[in-house]
Amino acid sequence: MRAANGGGPSRLQSARLVAAVAERGSLAVEARMHLFEKPRYNKLLRQACRSARGGDGAEICGLIVDAGCHLTFLPTRNVSRQVGHFALLRRDVRRIVAAAKILGQKVVGTFHSHPVGIATPGKADIKHAVDDSLMFIFDCTDKSGCLWKIKGGRARSLRLAFATTHENDG
16 A cells, blocks of 8 residues: 555555454544545445445444554444444454554544434544544445544544555455
């Protein structure tokens, strides 16, 4: 993967993070523009929309990891049994945080989908978020997404862009 500026982690570095997470069991970047991987975004957006069409109201969810030059999504299991809610398993979160730390990366937030709502954090989303973290919400109705900064019990929309890659974007 290469960021628009030509830098960025190699495929090997990205594979190492995935391998470290699998082996272990399972952004606070204040720039004006937050850079995400386009292929991973597209894949998760399709997954969120498929899940929403499934009729059970299941949300996808996971963590946002700052990989240095871009942010990446790492999906986890949604253990919530309530329709229209998400919950991360503490054990999954601890494993991903530990794997990211080994690679010199940092978990900086969460992501989830809104199967039938807009990509704006609800009161419960904000209440349960870690203060001073990022939150990305996939809007399954509009087939889009929005990045938010959660701080002091408030959500502020952030600008985002996509890293260019040499892989297909699907």
